[in-house]
Amino acid sequence: MDNNKPDRRVRKTKAILRKTLTKLLMEKDLKDISVLELTDAADINRGTFYLHYKDIYDLFEQIEQETLEDFLNIIVRYKQLDSPVWTAVMLDLFKYISANADIFIAVLNTKESNFLTDVIEISRPKTKQEWHKLFSTGKEEYYEYYYDFFTFGCIALVRSWFMKGMPESCEQMAELIEKLMLSCISGLK
Template sequence: MGTDKIDRRIRKTKKQLRQGLTKLMEEKSVKDITVRELSDLVDINRGTFYLHYKDVFDMVEQIEKELFESFHDVLDKHPAKALNGNPLPMILDIFHLIEENRDMCRALLSKNGDLAFVTRLKDLIKYRCLNDWVQIFNTGKSQDFEYFYSFIVAGCIGLIQNWIENDFKESPEYMAELAEHMIMKGISVIQ
């Protein structure tokens, strides 16, 4: 049997497990999901699950790791200095990434999701962007900038959560432009 066929089967199995996990996370917390329940839902043998993951927590951790690698890739693609004070290209790529991973983002950012995921996401963006943005928009008040940054990131997470709750009704382009306007112009966007 060819390696490509095996790889395809593995991808298919992992996709089924991921879809099942996101469905279960709509109903309950990760800590309440069992391997048996997940395996039964997607109609695979528990042994097959254990070929790929140690337990449900390991599965969530691996999926989150993949998502964080994708977020890192987006941030690497858009260093703050290259954006010249225009965050729209980076924000657009972030919204596209979220849409491409809508099932897992919905699950992780829902009431049954992983609060640590949101915290790590905020920390990642802060770590990767804060120093560059302080240099670009140097006001001499780094503490004020940290407050501003915290406000903006919390607002963006809220915007993303609302977009998810509205079942991705608007396009990533629309949401990215809205986020960029809110970041750059504040309250004047809705006036």
């Protein structure tokens, strides 16, 4: 029987390490966390850590990667529709973020994180395509700039919302972003 599911012990160990790292990341930056500190806090043998990860950055990247995949799955779900509704996608994303707040606090606060830039680069081609449909008369040579401007702006928005303790609802945030996108895109015309 091809049981591709990993051993329960492995799942447990990895889960504990991931959880412990996100907890530690609330207090200090990744660069200041040693493997020993992590495994002590997780009550896991230090050697066991190296059974699964190259170093502490490797572990962090795997956490990022997992979150990224969840994120992309949400987006993909909508991409299959004929006319993806922007606000609906954003709403789902905001819901996912608030449901996984602990991970996102860690990811958004960790300087070494690649999560945000990864999201940006992955969604770039599709988004450019969408924008192109909407504004076929635009200056194409500036598309990249508008895209970078907009996406980083969104990230900042989310981060800011997050750090304030998410006072606005997911719906409000999704609306706000849609509004900003429209006014930003209108510059392309």
